[in-house]
Amino acid sequence: xxxxxxxxxxxxxxxxxxxxxxxxxxxxxxxxxxxxxxxxxxxxxxxxxxxxxxxxxxxxxxxxxxxxxxxxxxxxxxxxxxxxxxxxxxxxxxxxxxxxxxxxxxxxxxxxxxxxxxxxxxxxxxxxxxxxxxxxxxxxxxxxxxxxxxxxxxxxxxxxxxxxxxxxxxxxxxxxxxxxxxxxxxxxxxxxxxxxxxxxxxxxxxxxxxxxxxxxxxxxxxxxxxxxxxxxxxxxxxxxxxxxxxxxxxxxxxxxxxxxxxxxxxxxxxxxxxxxxxxxxxxxxxxxxxxxxxxxxxxxxxxxxxxxxxxxxxxxxxxxxxxxxxxxxxxxxxxxxxxxxxxxxxxxxxxxxxxxxxxxxxxxxxxxxxxxxxxxxxxxxxxxxxxxxxxxxxxxxxxxxxxxxxxxxxxxxxxxxxxxxxxxxxxxxxxxxxxxxxxxxx
Amino acid sequence: xxxxxxxxxxxxxxxxxxxxxxxxxxxxxxxxxxxxxxxxxxxxxxxxxxxxxxxxxxxxxxxxxxxxxxxxxxxxxxxxxxxxxxxxxxxxxxxxxxxxxxxxxxxxxxxxxxxxxxxxxxxxxxxxxxxxxxxxxxxxxxxxxxxxxxxxxxxxxxxxxxxxxxxxxxxxxxxxxxxxxxxxxxxxxxxxxxxxxxxxxxxxxxxxxxxxxxxxxxxxxxxxxxxxxxxxxxxxxxxxxxxxxxxxxxxxxxxxxxxxxxxxxxxxxxxxxxxxxxxxxxxxxxxxxxxxxxxxxxxxxxxxxxxxxxxxxxxxxx
Numbered sequence: 174x175x176x177x178x179x180x181x182x183x184x185x186x187x188x189x190x191x192x193x194x195x196x197x198x199x200x201x202x203x204x205x206x207x208x209x210x211x212x213x214x215x216x217x218x219x220x221x222x223x224x225x226x227x228x229x230x231x232x233x234x235x236x237x238x239x240x241x242x243x244x245x246x247x248x249x250x251x252x253x254x255x256x257x258x259x260x261x262x263x264x265x266x267x268x269x270x271x272x273x274x275x276x277x278x279x280x281x282x283x284x285x286x287x288x289x290x291x292x293x294x295x296x297x298x299x300x301x302x303x304x305x306x307x308x309x310x311x312x313x314x315x316x317x318x319x320x321x322x323x324x325x326x327x328x329x330x331x332x333x334x335x336x337x338x339x340x341x342x343x344x345x346x347x348x349x350x351x352x353x354x355x356x357x358x359x360x361x362x363x364x365x366x367x368x369x370x371x372x373x374x375x376x377x378x379x380x381x382x383x384x385x386x387x388x389x390x391x392x393x394x395x396x397x398x399x400x401x402x403x404x405x406x407x408x409x410x411x412x413x414x415x416x417x418x419x420x421x422x423x424x425x426x427x428x429x430x431x432x433x434x435x436x437x438x439x440x441x442x443x444x445x446x447x448x449x450x451x452x453x454x455x456x457x458x459x460x461x462x463x464x465x466x467x468x469x470x471x472x473x474x475x476x477x478x479x480x481x482x483x484x485x486x487x488x489x490x491x492x493x494x495x496x497x498x499x500x501x502x503x504x505x506x507x508x509x510x511x512x513x514x515x516x517x518x519x520x521x522x523x524x525x526x527x528x529x530x531x532x533x534x535x536x537x538x539x540x541x542x543x544x545x546x547x548x549x550x551x552x553x554x555x556x557x558x559x560x561x562x563x564x565x566x567x568x569x570x571x572x573x574x575x576x577x578x579x580x581x582x583x584x585x586x587x588x589x590x591x592x593x594x595x596x597x598x599x600x601x602x603x604x605x606x607x608x609x610x611x612x613x614x615x
Numbered sequence: 616x617x618x619x620x621x622x623x624x625x626x627x628x629x630x631x632x633x634x635x636x637x638x639x640x641x642x643x644x645x646x647x648x649x650x651x652x653x654x655x656x657x658x659x660x661x662x663x664x665x666x667x668x669x670x671x672x673x674x675x676x677x678x679x680x681x682x683x684x685x686x687x688x689x690x691x692x693x694x695x696x697x698x699x700x701x702x703x704x705x706x707x708x709x710x711x712x713x714x715x716x717x718x719x720x721x722x723x724x725x726x727x728x729x730x731x732x733x734x735x736x737x738x739x740x741x742x743x744x745x746x747x748x749x750x751x752x753x754x755x756x757x758x759x760x761x762x763x764x765x766x767x768x769x770x771x772x773x774x775x776x777x778x779x780x781x782x783x784x785x786x787x788x789x790x791x792x793x794x795x796x797x798x799x800x801x802x803x804x805x806x807x808x809x810x811x812x813x814x815x816x817x818x819x820x821x822x823x824x825x826x827x828x829x830x831x832x833x834x835x836x837x838x839x840x841x842x843x844x845x846x847x848x849x850x851x852x853x854x855x856x857x858x859x860x861x862x863x864x865x866x867x868x869x870x871x872x873x874x875x876x877x878x879x880x881x882x883x884x885x886x887x888x889x890x891x892x893x894x895x896x897x898x899x900x901x902x903x904x905x906x907x908x909x910x911x912x913x914x915x916x917x918x919x920x921x922x923x924x925x926x927x928x929x930x931x932x933x
Contacts, residue, residue, distance in 0.1 A: 508735065
């Protein structure tokens with residue numbers, strides 16, 4: 174047995190925030206108790222002194238691009254899994270927009286097997302909604318579910334046809350498979366490179382209006398309501414989307430949602446190189462910073478505030494990174510030509526703690542959005558330290574300051590918008606299924 | 616010129632310039648413009664061909680342009696620079712060599728100044744980050760066209776003496792206009808009030824935050840204005856459903872003998888060119904004595920001479 178002795182245990186799934194000792198028995202949690210490790214236990218078991226440390230359930234990240242198969246130059250399941258556990262993330266849901274697309278059991282099994290071989294985070298595949306994610310014919314959802322997929326999604330692109338989306342939701346409902354959507358009306362976003370608004374106008378960049386997202390969120394909520402399917406909305410970025418999800422939940426629609434750290438930490442002013450919303454020490458920016466380019470784009474301050482309020486009141490269930498690795502050559506180009514996306518696995522926890530310190534979110538709520546909140550969206554048994562739960566646990570030095578240096582990331586890519594930021598909170602140990610998979614400095 | 620060393624090495628955008636820097640450039644440009652006039656009149660003004668002798672000015676255009684490129688080339692030659700011209704098709708470049716690699720090569724060839732036009736906003740800044748040469752933005756996407764803003768200011772300043780207290784209306788496709796953005800920054804820094812107007816489909820979100828007022832009609836734009844600048848309407852705007860057609864546009868926002876009744880008699884008319892006669896401006900307006908269009912072209916060469924001289928730290932004797 175391993176005893177994580179007398180740390181501050183924060184386990185929102187079980188309403189715990191206080192000094193406790195966590196007992197790990199093999200691959201599961203035996204119990205979380207008040208009593209510190211006894212001298213007798215210290216003789217027999219591995220006791221890790223966690224005084225002054227925080228002990229949390231491992232983080233669950235519903236939205237990660239691992240790029241394998243197909244773009245192993247950007248990331249592999251092994252490098253992404255390694256980056257995840259360094260950031261305290263013990264479960265990643267791997268997006269299916271690989272090459273080939275994960276629209277078959279063969280690809281889903283490959284992803285899951287590679288994840289097991291790598292032996293870092295739990296890697297759980299998401300399958301495609303439509304064949305090739307082309308938005309036309311349904312993917313083999315039953316087969317994907319059997320192969321271990323916890324949801325289906327065409328992430329990166331929307332299912333533009335409402336008719337196809339309706340059938341996808343109906344079919345997925347029969348399988349109790351959540352449908353994750355990338356909400357974007359391509360006819361409204363066409364040509365846009367950043368959020369529509371004063372910053373885009375000043376920089377002369379074509380804009381993507383918030384309505385491109387909100388109209389699709391509204392459409393898919395209506396279809397989920399009509400079909401009774403489980404809908405999960407990825408990376409909410411607009412105030413109108415948060416409001417739509419909140420209202421839908423209030424009237425009983427089966428909808429869940431996630432938001433990214435970059436959408437609660439930054440606004441579209443970051444594209445102009447201007448300081449963002451979170452009060453964190455950081456270097457001066459540069460206009461046309463392609464590390465501030467992603468889809469959905471960084472939005473206005475009102476939207477950022479709405480995302481935070483959604484995380485607060487539960488309109489948004491989960492913080493998910495949308496970790497999207499790209500090579501230097503994909504980003505060192507004209508803004509309009511740069512690829513969308515940023516990496517986030519190694520910064521999401523510290524950014525969330527910065528949000529807590531800035532008063533945006535109570536600590537327990539924040540931990541919930543990183544752990545059991547996302548786990549519940551897809552009915553996964555993780556993100557909790559309940560007796561018998563898989564022993565996915567992290568030990569955190571919450572006060573440790575560190576400077577974000579992408580060159581030192583475990584990820585194969587470097588495209589972080591947070592380079593040079595001074596953050597607080599560093600994971601010192603990560604256990605997955607009772608196995609130590611990350612230890613700081615080793 | 617005491618202030619010339621204060622001038623930035625790169626001319627990327629007018630938003631970043633101070634009023635003092637703009638005025639220093641305009642004063643130098645006004646001198647060059649007078650000298651050009653003298654030369655045309657057969658007098659022999661100071662020879663400026665020593666200013667950039669032995670320096671290489673490379674014009675790198677990723678978009679078709681004959682006017683701006685020719686203007687820069689004439690300006691560079693008037694200062695004695697050696698001029699090389701690269702015309703590149705942005706779409707083929709996008710597939711092959713990156714912009715960074717392209718300009719690093721030109722830099723290594725020995726460019727002292729790179730005059731860059733590019734369809735992507737921000738591209739000249741990317742170039743400036745990658746090279747030793749001075750970079751002059753000759754128009755980037757919908758962002759800025761600094762020398763155009765400066766030449767408009769020069770033409771107006773010569774007519775009025777100062778822009779302080781004047782009102783300039785910019786009418787047309789503001790959304791897709793780098794000329795509009797550079798003019799808004801330049802004119803407002805020089806003390807003028809700027810109004811912009813056009814169909815709502817062509818007014819970009821938050822443009823008023825640049826320091827201008829959005830007006831709802833041509834009448835509101837023209838009433839009491841000291842000058843009006845019409846922008847070119849492109850056929851793409853009809854294809855992308857922002858405008859029903861040229862005729863409908865001309866009806867509501869076109870400058871013609873009828874609509875010019877709303878403009879004070881002594882007010883001036885500008886256009887960055889090329890003009891769609893009969894769409895944003897009728898021929899009688901374009902060719903009328905209140906039109907500054909040809910003077911703008913003349914100012915263009917002078918402004919580009921001044922920009923090259925300042926960015927390349929040429930010592931201009933009094």
